[in-house]
Amino acid sequence: MTSLDKPAEKRTGRHAADTDDSAAADSRADSRAATEAALFDAFGGVRGMVETTVPGLVFVALYTVKRDIHVAAVAALGLSLVLGIARLVGKDTLKHAFSGVFGVAFGAVFAMMSGDAKNFYLPGMLYTLGLAVAYIVTSLAGWPLLGVILGPVFKENLSWRTRNPGRKAAYTKASWAWGLILLAKSAVLFPLYWWGDATQLGWVKVMLGIPPMLLSVYLTWIFLAKAPPPIDVFAEMEAAEAGGAAKAGGTAGARDTGKPALAEAEGHGGPPQ
Structure with missing residues (x-):
């Protein structure tokens, strides 16, 4: 190697390293973008947050002015139905279309049957508290609920439990964040329900x-963006099926190739010489 070759070799190595760093940065950016999109899709996005908040706003506003539980409850339920129908017309998922409608419907029925306007909020409050406990208990048990929810969204199913410890740790942290934030929210609301x-x-x-939801989603995004990428188990299954089909096709081809030779040997009364 001459002295003229060495600088070129160094430049080539440096260019390859820069290319690798650029590819890694692009991969991380793509992973973060995919994580952000999947999170907002799983939790309904900003639109879903607004849709779960606006019916309650309509109820409390009308009740503050009219002091009529039935008018406020029917108006909130009607708005929730309109929002759900708009989701369906836009060909959104049934989960996002009806989750808010059912919650508002339960609250409206509770409030009208009991005659206590505070009961409009009780089903949602109980759901929030139960969800907080579920996040914490499943994290302690080694089955963080957020991983169970988001695993299919990221096409990894439950592979994070045994094959991707970094993602399991991220799901555990995120589930703890959701649980503690929702517990704090419940700690504010239930005293008001009892004494306010x-x-x-x-x-x-x-x-x-909206603020606790945004905080929870943001923390989840941070934890998952720093975690290893998900293992696409669906792609693995498709590759395994394709490999099995190719292997089966190769075996069948080999058998078909051997048949003419066997027929020729039988025609000559013995093996070919």
């Missing part, structure tokens, strides 16, 4: 509708 009035409870619940 319906108007106070309604306005505080509206204010605590």
